[in-house]
Amino acid sequence: MSASASTSVRIDQALYEQAKTDATIEHRSIAGQIEFWARVGRAALDNPDLPVTFVAESLASMAEPREQATPFVPRGRNA
Numbered sequence: 001m002s003a004s005a006s007t008s009v010r011i012d013q014a015l016y017e018q019a020k021t022d023a024t025i026e027h028r029s030i031a032g033q034i035e036f037w038a039r040v041g042r043a044a045l046d047n048p049d050l051p052v053t054f055v056a057e058s059l060a061s062m063a064e065p066r067e068q069a070t071p072f073v074p075r076g077r078n079a
Contacts, residue, residue, distance in 0.1 A: 020033075040052065040059055
């Protein structure tokens, strides 16, 4: 995500604490975790036919560096 101006937003303390916990596990900042959740939610709403886990994993994989990516090989095809 590109750099942008920051904005303060009030959120529920429990949501903040969950973001703090998940951010540590996922190696993100707290703001980055909340932004990720927002992107997942937006994409899930835009694609209601897709499972949320698929949406989340797809967004996470798109954020990975290209050099760490593993090429997709369909089943039944030998590489």
